[in-house]
Amino acid sequence: MSYVPYSVYQPLTKNEVTLLRKKQFEKWEHYFLNPIQIGQKHTEFTEVRDVILQSWNRSKEYQDLNPMIEGSVKNISDEELKEIRKKNEVFHLAEPVLKQAGQELSDENHVLLFCDSDGIIIDNYGNHSVSRNIGNSVNANNGAQWSERWAGTNAIGTSIILKQPIQIFSSEHFSYNCHEWVCSSAPILDPLTNELLGVINLSTTANSFHYLSMMKTIGLVNQIERILFHNYYQVREMMQNIYIEAISKWKNQIVILCNSKGKILKINNDTQINEITSLMSVTVENNECTTKKEWEDEVTLHGSQYRAIHKKIFWYDRFIGFISILEKKSRLSHSTTIHNHFAKYSFQSLIGNSEEFKRTIHLAQVAASSDSNVLITGDSGTGKELVANAIHQASNRFDHPFIALNCAAIPKDLLPSELFGYVAGAFTGANPKGSIGKFELANKGTLFLDELGDMPLELQVQLLRVIQEQEIIRIGDKIRTPIDVRVIAATNKNLVEEIQMGKFRKDLYYRLNVIQIELPSLRRRSEDIPLLAEYFVQKLSVKKHHGPHHITAEAMGILKNYSWPGNIRELENVVEYAVNFSANGIITPESLPMHFHNQQTLPINSVSINPVKQAELDWIIQALKRSQMNVTDAAKELKMSRSTLYRKLKKMGYDMKSLK
CATH class of the missing domain: 1.10.10 (Arc Repressor Mutant, subunit A)
Incomplete structure (x- = not known):
């Protein structure tokens, strides 16, 4: 079965086209004006391609179609077209390819049509004169439906039926008015499921027919399908990241990742998979019409009550799936595990390729392999807590608590009780049951003391003793409690200068400064800015369950040339601002905060230099x-x-x- 006419595999002269059209018209006229039973093969039609004869038979079955129709007999309203165009993800992804092809065809006698899977023309490109001609002559206008049901045999509708490329030449069309046209169509198929997603059609008048039209059409579809494959890879990567983040956050709950139909893609607990599968289907049915992006309900599994939290995931404003967390009700009031204080970040979370950053990470990895105390220095916002997390995660203490305390955020009167805990009645306003301090919570694990340089001198003495003796005494108590804690401290201050000014104890400094890691400021690793910016964009897509977002070259250039006094923390905040103010997911210079537009340029030198x-x-x-x-x-x-x-x-x- 051939989907391209046998006689058009090579260039034809105008006389040859005229003779071919005449011969085909005779077959069309004889078939439709001298009725034959559907499916019967008459010897007079042996030269009609099987694929065309079968389509003619199908077209004849539609009682409200006749060969003298204008072309398509069905149009949708402008409002319906606007809504379909808005929701058609394939159209938006293919638009750059379509516009480029339209520019190339603007001087040719061709029009390019993009249709959805129902054969509705979404938009047209190419030669405006040809577009008007085909629109007026056969109703190939935006919003017209060109399935075989509404137009009979035609390239768009027949390609939809066959899910194959096909060229319909002149009188092979069902509609008499379409005999002036040669149309080449190819289906756009889902690269993963082979589902029909749309159709590309290239049309021209029979006298302007070019034998490479079919090849051009197939080439455009191949480009679009490559874009779809890349897009689907990004979608799957984003959904995978959302799932990983969820199972990291909800370690003791059932986490389920589903597509938009409720099919389970990933689950961290398959002991009740049949019940959960049914539950997800019901969840989609009950909430498919809701506009809520997040909702909760209560469900029963194996006789136990669970609170279910559902969050939708979006891609190009299209609902593509959801994440569900099932939390057992008996677990809501207390933890069933020894601790919930896990490190959130690993070395894979640290982004950068600059040489200075690589040296820093190597030093941190060496620190992770030992059990020595660590002092992390660097400007605010350089990622000291992330590095502390990564060191703990890669150490042999990874399965034990990681406890973080910001020494500057706790009033100095309360800091001792935060660190060492207290017994019942230790002071006015204390918890009548007493309280465990951070050192005890971090037992067998790591205690991260951030902003250590702000710790009062009198407390530094007590801290030194605890680190040396590896035991604590709760406030108001006399009992010594042995502990096994590794301390990682961090500060943005120069502790040597603080020691000289009498604000920090030298003995504590040397006790903590076994391994010192200095984090470089962002301006010293400017080549990492694009990597970090793209990482934060992807992270926000996962956090918001909505993507994708892209940074233009112009916006990235501005980010690279900024001084970043707030370092990585400032960059992350700026990227979040830009994502919120981006248009259609594209981050341009206009998406950046106002002060980026007011950056002063350095004066230009008038001296001539080589x-x-x-x-x-x-x-x-x-x-x-x-x-x-x-x-x-x-x-x-x-x-x-x-x-x-x-x-x-x-x-x-x-x-x-x-x-x-």
Whole structure:
């Protein structure tokens, strides 16, 4: 069975086209004006392709169709078309390919049609004159339905039936009015399920027919299907990340990932899989019409009551699935595990490829392999707590608690009780049952003391004793409780300077500073900014259950040239702002906070210098911009002395006063 006419596998002259059309019209006229029983093969129709004859037979079965119809006899309303176009994900993904093809065809005598799986024309591209002609002559307008049911034999409708590419030449069409046209169609199939998603159609007048039209149509479909495959890979990756995040957060509950139909894609507990499968189907049926993105209900499994939390997942504003968490009611009031204080991040959570960052991570991995105390230093927002999490996660204490305490966030009067705990009646307002301190909670595990430089001197003495002796005494108690705790401390202060000023104890510093890890500021690892920005974009897509979002090259350029005084924390906040203010998921310069639009540029030097010196000057100026004109930081990044930096600038016609 051939889906392309035998006689058009090679270029035809105008006379050959005319003769072919005449011959085919005779067959069409004889078939439709001299009725034959459907399915009967007459010798006079042996030259009609089987695929066409079968379609003619199908078209004849529709009582309200006749060969003299204009073309399509069914149109949907403008409102219906607008809604279908809005919800058609394939159309939005294919649009760049369609527009490019339309520009290429604008000077050719062809029109390109994109149709959905029902044969409805969503949009048209190409030569405007041809578009008007085919619209007026056979109703190939946006919103017209070109399935065989409403137009008889035609490339779009027959391709839908066959799920194969097909070319309909002139009088092979069911409709007499369509005999002026040659149409080539190919179905767009789901790369994973082979489901029909839409149809691409390329039409031209018979006199302008080109034998490569079919190949062009198939080529466009191949491009679109490659985009779909890449898109589906992103969808599956996003859903996988949502599932991983959920099972990490809800360690003791049943976590289920489903597609939009309620089919279970992943589950962390399959002991009651049959009951849960039925439950998910009912969940979809009960909530398929709801506009809520998150809802709760109560369910029964194996005679036990569960609270069910359901969260929808969206992709290009399309509902693609949901995550469900089933929490047993008896677990709501108390924990059934020894502890719930797990490290949230691993070394895989730390993003960066810069050499300085790699050296830092290597040092942290060495720290993870030992049991020594660690001191993490660096500016605020550089990710000190993430590194502490990763060290614990990779250590032999990973299965025990990871407890974090911000020393600057607790009033100094309450800090001892937070660290060491207290017994009943230890002080006015205390819990009558007493309280366990962070050291006891972290037993066998890791205690992370953030902002250690803000700890009062008098408490530093007690902390030193606990670290040395590995035992604590609760406030108001006399009993010594042995503990086994590894301490990881962090600060954004220079503790050596703090010691010189009498604000920090030297003995505590040396007790904690067994392994020191200094985290570089973001401006010292600017090559990691694109990686981090893209990571935060993907993280937000997972968090919001809505994607995708993309950063344009212009917006990324602005991010790379910003100085980032707030470091990675500031970058994450800026990306979240940009995601919220992005248009159709595209982050442009306009999506960024206002102060990014007001960045001042450095003055331009009028001194003529050679290209090599100009490149060196640009290198220096970019480092100054990233360091907010801090010469010491810029010189450190450039691996040169301050005096060398000043000398180079002066030689090239700059001075720091004019730059500032």
